Amino acid sequence: MASSVPGRRLVACLLNVSEARRKDLVEMVAMAAVYKSKGELREGATVLNIFNDLDYNRSVITIVAGIDSVREAVLSACEAACGLIDMRAHSGAHPRMGAVDLIPIYPLDEALGLDDCAAEAQAIARGLTERVPGSSAFLFGWADCPLQRGLAQRRRDMGWFSKTPHMHAVTADVGPPPQRRYGLTGVGAGPYVMNCNVTIDTADLALGRRVAAALRESAPGGVPGVQVLALPHGGAVEIACNVESVRGGPPAGHGPEAEREAWPTFSIGGERYCHAPASLITARVGALAGQQGVGLKGTALVGFTPTQCRGLAERALSLGLGEFWKEQRGGGGGGLRM
Numbered sequence: 001m002a003s004s005v006p007g008r009r010l011v012a013c014l015l016n017v018s019e020a021r022r023k024d025l026v027e028m029v030a031m032a033a034v035y036k037s038k039g040e041l042r043e044g045a046t047v048l049n050i051f052n053d054l055d056y057n058r059s060v061i062t063i064v065a066g067i068d069s070v071r072e073a074v075l076s077a078c079e080a081a082c083g084l085i086d087m088r089a090h091s092g093a094h095p096r097m098g099a100v101d102l103i104p105i106y107p108l109d110e111a112l113g114l115d116d117c118a119a120e121a122q123a124i125a126r127g128l129t130e131r132v133p134g135s136s137a138f139l140f141g142w143a144d145c146p147l148q149r150g151l152a153q154r155r156r157d158m159g160w161f162s163k164t165p166h167m168h169a170v171t172a173d174v175g176p177p178p179q180r181r182y183g184l185t186g187v188g189a190g191p192y193v194m195n196c197n198v199t200i201d202t203a204d205l206a207l208g209r210r211v212a213a214a215l216r217e218s219a220p221g222g223v224p225g226v227q228v229l230a231l232p233h234g235g236a237v238e239i240a241c242n243v244e245s246v247r248g249g250p251p252a253g254h255g256p257e258a259e260r261e262a263w264p265t266f267s268i269g270g271e272r273y274c275h276a277p278a279s280l281i282t283a284r285v286g287a288l289a290g291q292q293g294v295g296l297k298g299t300a301l302v303g304f305t306p307t308q309c310r311g312l313a314e315r316a317l318s319l320g321l322g323e324f325w326k327e328q329r330g331g332g333g334g335g336l337r338m
Contacts, residue, residue, distance in 0.1 A: 008044065008066040008109070008317065009066050009067045009068070009109045009111060009112055010064055010065070010066060010067075010107075010108040010109050010310065010313055010314075010317075011064070011065065011066070011067050011070050011105055011106060011107055011108060011109075011112065011117060011120070012062060012063070012064045012105075012106045012108055012192065012309050012313070013062075013063045013064075013070060013073075013074050013103060013104065013105055013106075014060050014061075014062055014063075014102075014104055014106070014193070014195075014302075014303060015029075015033075015060070015061040015062075015063055015074065015077055015078070015081075015100065015102070015103060016058060016059070016060050016100070016101045016102035016103075017029055017058070017059050017061065017081045017085060017099065017100055017101065018057065018058060018085055018087065018090050018092070018096045018098065018099055018100075018101050018183075019057060019058075019059060019081075019084070019085045019090075019099075020052040020053050020054050020056065020057050020058055020059045020092075021054055021057055023052055025084045025085070026050060026052060026059045026061070027050070028080055028084060029061060029077050029080045029081045029084065030047045030050055030061050030063075030077065030323075030325065031080075031323070032076045032077045032079065032080035033045060033047055033061070033063045033073045033074065033076060033077040034046060034047055034073065034322030034323060035322065036076075041320070041322050042069070042072070042073060042076075042322065043069070044065055044066050044069045044317065045063065045064070045065035045069055045070070045073040045322060046063070046064055046065070046313060046316040046317055046321060046322050046323075046324045047061060047062065047063055047064075047322065047323060047324060047325050048062040048063075048064055048303070048304070048309065048312050048313060048316060048324050048325060048328070049061070049062040049303050049304065049324075049325050049328055050062075050325050051302045051303060053094070053233075055092070055093050055094075055232070055233050055234055056092050056093050056094035056231070056233070057090065057091060057092030057093075057094070058092060058094045058096065058101070060195065060302050060303060061077065062303045062304065062309065062325075063077065064108065064309065064313035064316070064317075067107075067112060067116060067117070067120055070105070070120065071120060071123055071124055071127060074103060074124055075124060075127045075128060075131055078100045078103070078128050078131075078132065078185075079131050079132055081099055081100045082099050082100060082132045082135060082182055085099035085100075086099070086181060087099050087180060087181060087182065087183040088180050088181060093231055093232050093233065094231060094240075095155075095160050095161050095162070095229075096160075096183070097158070097160050097167070097170075097178070097183045097184040097185075097186075098135075098178075098182060098183035098184045098185040098186070099181075099182050099183055099185075100128070100135075100182075100185045101183075101185065101186065102151075102185070102186045103121070103124060103125075103128075103137075103185060103186065103187045103188075104121075104141070104151075104186075104187075104188055104189070104190070104193060105117045105118075105120055105121045105124070105143075105187075105188070105189040106189070106190065106191065106192040106193070106306070107191075107192075107268050107269075108192075108306070108309060108310045108313065110266075110267045110268065110269070110270070111269075112268070112269065113268070113269035114142045114189060114190060114191070114268060114269065115142065117142065117143075117189035117190075118141070118142035118143045118145065118189040120189070121139070121141075121142075121143035121187050121188055121189040122139065122143050122145075122187075124187055125137040125139060125143070125173070125174040125175075125185075125187040126174055128174075128175075128185060128187070129174050129175030129176075132182065134176065134179050134181060134182055135175055135179075135182040135185065136172035136174065136175030136176055136177065136178045136179070136182070136184055136185070137172060137173060137174040137175055137184065137185045137186070137187045138154055138158065138170075138172060138173045138174075138184060138185075138186055138187070139154075139173045139174070139186075139187055139188055140153075140154045140186055140187075140188035141188035141189050141190035142188070142189040142190050143187060143188045143189045144173075144188065150244075151186060151188060151193075151227075151242070152227045152242075154186065155186070158170045158184070161229075167179075167180065167183065167184065170184060172184060174187075190244075190245075191244070191245035191246075191247075191268055191273050192245050192266075192273075192275070192306040192309070193242050193243065193244050193245070194242075194243040194245075194275055194278075194301065194303075194304075194305055194306070195240075195241065195242060195243070195301065195302035195303065196241045196243050196278045196281050196282075196299065196300075196301055196302075197233075197238050197239065197240045197241065197299065197300045197302065198238070198239045198241070198281060198282050198285040198286075198296065198298075198299045199233060199234070199236050199237070199238045199239070199296065199297040199298050199299075199300075200236060200237050200238075200239060200285065200289045200294050200295070200296055200297065201236060201289075201294055201295045201296065201297050202236060202237055202289075202292075202294045203232070203235060203236060203237065204237065204294075205230060205231075205232055205237055207237070207289075207292050207294065208230030208231075208237035208238075208239060209230045210288075210292070211230065211239055211285060211288045211289050211292070212228040212229060212230040212239055213228075214288050215228050215239065215241070215281070215284055215285060215288060216228040223276050223280065223281065223284060224246050224251050224276065225243055225244040225245060225246040225275060225276055226241050226242070226243055226244070226276055226281065227241065227242040227244065228240065228241050228242075236297055239285050241281055243275050243276055243278075243281065244275070245266075245273040245274065245275045245306070246273065246274060246275065247271060247272070247273055248272060248273075248274070249263075249265060249272060249274060250262075250263035250265070250274050251263075262277050262279065262280065263275065263276060263277060263280075264277060264305060264306070264307060266306055266307065275305075275306070278299060278301055278305075281299075282296070282299045312324065
């Protein structure tokens with residue numbers, strides 16, 4: 001994924017914060033990423049998108065900057081979020097552990113390696129705990145050295161999927177034991193992870209969980225790179241998918257030849273990666289739900305595909321648009337809906 005913006009070495013951070021119902025506060029967090037304390041635009045950083053989900057009470061803020069400037073943009077946003085969000089008063093249908101719940105760092109430039117992003121993620125974790133006393137973090141992916149445990153494994157081990165995680169039983173990798181005010185933040189690095197959510201036309205959560213179980217990567221015939229939750233959403237059930245990029249070309253043995261050809265591909269540090277397309281995930285969910293007599297209501301991409309993210313970032317930075325998300329507001333409330 002070579003960048004055409006000379007010298008920038010772009011990375012993306014899909015910052016997950018535990019607030020969506022107070023949209024003004026979420027925008028304040030986004031503004032902190034692109035403006036310095038005196039109101040001066042932060043050079044070389046942009047916020048491409050804000051995705052608010054009211055049922056989940058969770059927002060995803062897509063920050064893109066050069067690897068040499070992303071740390072300050074992300075930490076400024078995190079500092080603002082921790083000042084505005086109190087986990088003791090939080091409620092929402094989505095699992096969460098922290099006011100800033102997730103800080104993933106993804107390379108958008110082919111010249112960047114995953115080790116570069118891992119070092120930056122580790123520095124961000126340290127910076128967060130220094131700038132927000134009482135905050136704490138765990139590491140995942142390439143930032144979790146030397147084990148490189150994935151996000152799903154780390155979340156399972158810490159009880160993140162529980163409705164009421166026992167924070168006193170969790171040990172942070174960076175910072176003090178987690179406190180109820182800020183909770184615990186996941187910080188990591190790896191190939192780009194896309195979020196694709198498919199809503200099925202039922203309120204039967206048990207049925208949704210059966211669909212999710214058959215879809216996820218670990219199931220026989222599951223989709224490579226796909227991690228799945230079934231969650232109540234707007235009176236229906238949402239099949240919420242983290243779509244991880246997988247090393248190599250489109251995998252064989254997962255659907256018709258046409259499906260395999262449709263897997264988008266890109267490079268990181270000279271290695272080829274690909275990810276399942278949203279159309280494939282939607283089709284698989286539709287088929288699995290259809291076997292139970294249930295139809296689809298729609299699909300939403302939370303933010304962008306890796307290629308879209310890079311292209312929009314190049315445009316935004318070339319034009320000096322820090323608040324690029326405001327250009328996207330006509331496109332479905334912060335996400336691409338299909």
